[in-house]
Amino acid sequence: MPEQQTLSIIKPDAVRKNLIGAIESRFEQAGLKIVALKMIQLSRAQAEGFYAEHQGKPFFEGLVDFMTSGPVCVQVLSGDNAITRNRELMGATNPEEAAPGTIRADYAESVSINAAHGSDSPESAAREIAYFFEPGEIFARS
Ligand code: UDP
Numbered sequence: 001m002p003e004q005q006t007l008s009i010i011k012p013d014a015v016r017k018n019l020i021g022a023i024e025s026r027f028e029q030a031g032l033k034i035v036a037l038k039m040i041q042l043s044r045a046q047a048e049g050f051y052a053e054h055q056g057k058p059f060f061e062g063l064v065d066f067m068t069s070g071p072v073c074v075q076v077l078s079g080d081n082a083i084t085r086n087r088e089l090m091g092a093t094n095p096e097e098a099a100p101g102t103i104r105a106d107y108a109e110s111v112s113i114n115a116a117h118g119s120d121s122p123e124s125a126a127r128e129i130a131y132f133f134e135p136g137e138i139f140a141r142s
Pocket of ligand 1: 063092111112
């Protein structure tokens with residue numbers, strides 16, 4: 001399996017519910033390493049740019065409202081097949097469809113308010129990591 005990096009966001013609902021540690025712990029227990037980490041309040045422009053692929057969809061404005069409703073934790077996760085493994089840990093977008101024991105099954109409220117984000121491809125991961133982190137903010141960890 002290739003060593004990969006992926007961008008993860010603990011969304012405002014999960015931060016509000018005091019779940020930062022619980023979610024970070026799932027990444028670590030799964031063997032993914034946190035190689036960059038920060039807590040930030042997204043501006044509307046930042047949220048719109050991050051989710052640019054969804055511009056024009058009916059849920060877009062609500063998504064931007066939600067993602068700017070409070071601070072988020074953004075982290076870069078590193079490990080074998082990290083992109084797919086993080087998506088597996090998160091579960092399906094809609095918590096009603098998410099496998100038992102996944103982050104979204106346990107913590108998401110709805111298809112919109114769903115606790116976590118994870119890059120869905122190597123191309124997205126590269127774009128999304130660079131969206132939030134300078135190269136010097138990402139650490140090599142063996
Ligand atoms: N979303 C929403 N309504 C929808 C689909 C998506 O509010 O019908 C939001 C939700 O927060 C989701 C994000 O838009 O996580 C991005 O959607 P995507 O389909 O890329 O899902 P993800 O990759 O986050 O599982």
